[in-house]
Amino acid sequence: MSNVFIAFQLNEDTRPIIEAVLADNPHAIANESPAMVKIDAEGELVIKRESIEELIGRDFDLQELQINLITISGHLDEDDDEFKLSWLN
Amino acid sequence: MEIDLRTVAIKPLRHTFDHIARRFGDKPASRYQEGTYDIQQTDIFHYRPMWEPELQLFDKRRTRIQMKDWYALKDPRQFYYGAWTIARARQQDAAESSFDMIEERGLADIVPEEIKQIALAVLVPLRHVEWGGNMGNSYISAYGYGTAVTQPCLYHAMDHLAVAQYLTRIGLVLEGPDALDSAKDAWMTGAMWQPMRQHVENVLVVQDWFEIFVAQNLVLEGLTYPLVYDYLDGDFSANGGTVISMMTRFMGEWSAETAKWVDAQIKVAAAESAENKALIGDWVKQYRPLVLAALAPIAQRAFGDQADTVLAEVTAQFNARCSKAGLTV
Numbered sequence: 001m002s003n004v005f006i007a008f009q010l011n012e013d014t015r016p017i018i019e020a021v022l023a024d025n026p027h028a029i030a031n032e033s034p035a036m037v038k039i040d041a042e043g044e045l046v047i048k049r050e051s052i053e054e055l056i057g058r059d060f061d062l063q064e065l066q067i068n069l070i071t072i073s074g075h076l077d078e079d080d081d082e083f084k085l086s087w088l089n
Numbered sequence: 090m091e092i093d094l095r096t097v098a099i100k101p102l103r104h105t106f107d108h109i110a111r112r113f114g115d116k117p118a119s120r121y122q123e124g125t126y127d128i129q130q131t132d133i134f135h136y137r138p139m140w141e142p143e144l145q146l147f148d149k150r151r152t153r154i155q156m157k158d159w160y161a162l163k164d165p166r167q168f169y170y171g172a173w174t175i176a177r178a179r180q181q182d183a184a185e186s187s188f189d190m191i192e193e194r195g196l197a198d199i200v201p202e203e204i205k206q207i208a209l210a211v212l213v214p215l216r217h218v219e220w221g222g223n224m225g226n227s228y229i230s231a232y233g234y235g236t237a238v239t240q241p242c243l244y245h246a247m248d249h250l251a252v253a254q255y256l257t258r259i260g261l262v263l264e265g266p267d268a269l270d271s272a273k274d275a276w277m278t279g280a281m282w283q284p285m286r287q288h289v290e291n292v293l294v295v296q297d298w299f300e301i302f303v304a305q306n307l308v309l310e311g312l313t314y315p316l317v318y319d320y321l322d323g324d325f326s327a328n329g330g331t332v333i334s335m336m337t338r339f340m341g342e343w344s345a346e347t348a349k350w351v352d353a354q355i356k357v358a359a360a361e362s363a364e365n366k367a368l369i370g371d372w373v374k375q376y377r378p379l380v381l382a383a384l385a386p387i388a389q390r391a392f393g394d395q396a397d398t399v400l401a402e403v404t405a406q407f408n409a410r411c412s413k414a415g416l417t418v
Binding site: 012016032056057058 | 099
């Protein structure tokens, strides 16, 4: 199966997002580069609004991801609660 | 000449302050963690406070609640000064634009007279209750222990001033400066407000800071805010007073947000030990009837025949909230 990935700038805003993503996707691997984190995952990667909200203690709109988003690979399925990357066969 | 560009990843030797690393491990810490944990001064108190020589300047014994770690009382909103001011500035902008619109278009003139009188009689004198909330929470941040709880209490104290200012502006918009004088009169001498004034003044002289937290932030606010900014506000909107709802929007939002924080404190403190749980439960049982008695004449003025039903509903919701926080009340 192929990998999907998502890369964020590494800053105060993205740290809880990355933490939430890694907690929700145990198969995902974070690769740290200078000022950037690329998260690779086999098959599928899910970002959940609820897990991020729990970490930051306020309401979170998944569109806020875009501010610090560098790139993604995979087919994107996005709604109010989840931001899901996968390769649909 | 050929230039090779390459990236060099420099690993920082340490990611945060030592005292934060001792708690959470050496990894990047959030601003909230850095601005909150283990900030409370704990050592080297040369001088005892002259007004209370049996205790230290900052002393855990100023409340009967006992915690192994006072930093367990963390704020789920993760407010440090920056986050708090940014959140409030946003709300202030929204409120300001509502007030601007109401003043520019003279919307206050279309509020039905009866609704306007209820708003003047019930909302405006509440600003004096808010001042009590400010005093109580300032006391907690002065005499409480552990930055995790004293910090948000100071924010909470300042928020009470904000609410008092909004209530003042409601009086100014609806009637002008005279509204404030008559509200002060009602607070000082009006029969409807005397039980509430007595209660607020009694809480002003409570010594145990966690008791103030329960009496003020949980019980008084937990009963008053839903009554006024949920039920009464609903009545206003249903009867042509939407303009007033526009002006109380901050209070509605703010009380929902702060209730989460208050519940989190109560939950953690009550879960710490059976003694804490019993103590907080007793405080709730002590203050709940006092607040309900103080609210009765106010509810009478606001809801007429419906007063008892509304108060009973508010009480039932409050009790459910307490049970959810782990209290037996």
